[in-house]
Amino acid sequence: MKIQVLAFGIAKDIIKDRALEMEVKDGISIVALKAQLCELYPDFEQLRSLNIAVNADYQNDDFILSEKDEIVILPPVSGG
Amino acid sequence: MIDIQLKDQTLLPQDCIDFVACPKAGGSSLFIGTVRDNTKGKQVLRLEFEAYAPMAVSEMKKIAIQVKEKWQAEKVAIHHRTGTLAIGDIAVIIAVATPHRKAAFEACAFAIDTLKETVPIWKKEIFEDGEVWVAAHP
Numbered sequence: 001m002k003i004q005v006l007a008f009g010i011a012k013d014i015i016k017d018r019a020l021e022m023e024v025k026d027g028i029s030i031v032a033l034k035a036q037l038c039e040l041y042p043d044f045e046q047l048r049s050l051n052i053a054v055n056a057d058y059q060n061d062d063f064i065l066s067e068k069d070e071i072v073i074l075p076p077v078s079g080g
Numbered sequence: 081m082i083d084i085q086l087k088d089q090t091l092l093p094q095d096c097i098d099f100v101a102c103p104k105a106g107g108s109s110l111f112i113g114t115v116r117d118n119t120k121g122k123q124v125l126r127l128e129f130e131a132y133a134p135m136a137v138s139e140m141k142k143i144a145i146q147v148k149e150k151w152q153a154e155k156v157a158i159h160h161r162t163g164t165l166a167i168g169d170i171a172v173i174i175a176v177a178t179p180h181r182k183a184a185f186e187a188c189a190f191a192i193d194t195l196k197e198t199v200p201i202w203k204k205e206i207f208e209d210g211e212v213w214v215a216a217h218p
Contacts, residue, residue, distance in 0.1 A: 006132075008130055008131075008132050008200065008202055009130060009202030009204075009213050009216070010202070010213040010216040013213070046217055047216055047217060048215065048216065048217055048218045053132065053135055053200065056132070056134040056135035056138055057135065057138070058198075072132055072135070072200075074132070074200050075202065075213070075216055076215050076216050077196070077197070077198070077199060077200055077201060077202060077215075078196070078201070078202050078203045078213070078214035078215040078216070079129070079131070079136070079160060079171075079172070079195055079196060079199045079200075079201030079202070079203065080113050080160075080171065080172050080192055080195050080196040080199075080201075
């Protein structure tokens with residue numbers, strides 16, 4: 001399936017764009033998506049943490065993604 | 081009652097103080113986070129904040145709800161900036177009103193500590209010789 005992944009903060013610098021279209025296998029989990037992202041962009045491995053938000057919420061690594069989801073790369077947050 | 085705001089305009093402490101004013105509260109505490117002029121002695125020129133807005137608002141709401149439940153807070157205001165901030169500008173304001181003073185201090189500390197851990201907002205420090213996304217790397 002084809003998914004669109006949005007990026008913020010340093011993730012935007014790493015992919016050199018605000019969003020990324022990816023071809024992933026159907027029913028991919030968050031942990032597998034993270035692995036695929038790290039393969040494409042090894043700089044993600046240097047970060048303190050890497051989370052994926054789904055539909056504006058935190059989800060665990062085993063969460064299964066679908067095409068309709070809003071998927072966002074969350075590098076380490078630094079608000080406040 | 082809860083007031084959550086994420087905006088690219090000047091934050092006003094008085095707005096938060098007015099919002100949390102409440103006859104049931106014996107005290108309120110106010111935290112104001114401002115832009116410091118240096119990081120480890122290195123001069124900072126300005127900060128740039130960016131947010132994943134819908135999630136930032138919902139995560140701030142979650143914090144406010146926790147504060148209400150855990151410390152019996154009557155009212156909670158959390159305001160956060162986005163955009164470019166100069167030295168001394170206010171980046172975040174948290175105000176909490178509770179029946180007794182001790183809870184107000186504790187709840188306010190919990191709110192800012194949790195905000196820094198969970199709310200999807202990112203800040204970039206701009207120096208004379210470059211820029212750094214804060215806390216991105218170990």
